[in-house]
Amino acid sequence: MDTSPFEDLIPEMEKSLKPYREGFLTFAQLPAAGIARDEILREMERLKSIEEARWKDGKVSGAVYHGDTAHIDFINRVYALHSQSNPLHADVWPSTTKFEAEIVAMTARMLRAPAGACGTVTSGGTESILLAMKTYRDWARETKNITAPEIIAPTTAHAAFDKAAQYFGIKMVRVPVGDDFRADLAATRAALTPNTIALIGSAPPFPHGIVDPVEELSELARARGIGFHTDGCLGGFLLPWAEKLGYPVPPFDFRLPGVTSISADTHKYGYAPKGTSVVLYRDAELRHFQYFISTDWPGGLYFSPTIAGSRPGALSAACWAALVTMGADGYLRAAKAILETATKIKQGIREISELQLIGDPLFVLAFGSETLDIFQVMERMTQKQWGLNGLHSPSAVHLCVTLRHTQPGVAERFIADLREAVVFVTGNPDAPSGVGPIYGMASAVELRGMVRDVLKLYMDVLYRV
Ligand SMILES: Cc1ncc(COP(=O)(O)O)c(C=O)c1O
Structure with a gap:
């Protein structure tokens, strides 16, 4: 029985979510x-070729970070060789432990990381954050x-921190970012209470790609x-190389003595397939608090370092x-190829007077507009097959530059299409605005309650046959 007051939206959702x-x-x-x-296998090939066309040519923000055919073929061979292994059974598969x-x-x-630092492999950024x-x-x-724990995070820190707070009964205290879109130090200091257990900074945050003042926050x-x-x-596997290449990278890693844990996703700029990330701790004592151990279960002594059992x-x-x-x-x-491409695209965005680039990011390029509806621009880009990420508070969109965008001509095509989209929206102020x-x-x-209901419905539709 469907009782949603938003049933009218279902056909539209199904059109985009159920094309097969x-x-x-x-x-x-x-x-x-x-x-x-x-x-x-024939069916799988068909589905793959339809969907590969969406990202292979570099039209999607983030999503696929490497994507070269030879790299994928190699990774797939390795996956096939070990498809039966499960680190839960370290005795059967010590290779996985290695x-x-x-x-x-x-x-x-x-x-x-200093000597004594340690960590675990997890299933992705969200799990690394949940576990930390x-x-x-x-x-x-x-x-x-402390029995009523609180964490403090800038508004831009990933939603996975809210998920962690919800799952684990922690109070999340969000503090605003400054005009420069970096965490506000004074606001963070003012939010501290005797129940605060940890502070959070991102290198960089997903929305605008501008690294927080991790040095000051961690102090x-x-x-x-x-x-x-x-x-x-997002930046764990890119910023170290950006720094080596001479790009301005604010300190964010274990060289800062106050940094006690870091999450870094191998399945983003580590170029591993989707499903892995790393959470690191400054010392082994801290990691012990992550582990799960049950000594009285009839099924035997049961222990696992991360959330899943079998993996x-x-x-x-x-x-x-x-x-x-x-x-x-x-x-x-x-990193060199990605950062040079991002520099080119940044320049192109800056030359479009109707658009404003947010800050001076390295590889996540967010921009809004003071004169146009940026979501109309995004919608026009969608019509041209570009998959950008919509952001809000303030309204903006971003392109997360990956190796896909370093292919010849992609940056130039992006800027040309963006220019055309701006001209189109200027001339068609009533153009559709998609997610706007x-x-x-x-x-x-x-209206937030309504949005939550719509999103519940959206997730329900995902599971409709
Ligand atoms: C800064 C940041 N943190 C955490 C995450 C969550 O990672 P995942 O989607 O792998 O769970 C992301 C994802 O884009 C991110 O950009």
């Missing part, structure tokens, strides 16, 4: 007889007797004897393979 209802194998129950492998230990060690070294926040909660409960945390988490999910060892194998096939020289070359109205509703406090 006709002409493709579809099952609402198990087929009575198994389908031949060849037929399934891969994960080395992934953690290589990431820690890259982020200048759970770790601080349990650490503060045991060592500081504030150190002076209070609380944790400081650098969210390097895909193949993803750790593929992640390890991505790291070592790239090597330091490969990461440096990739929904972001407008989300910005109005009294």
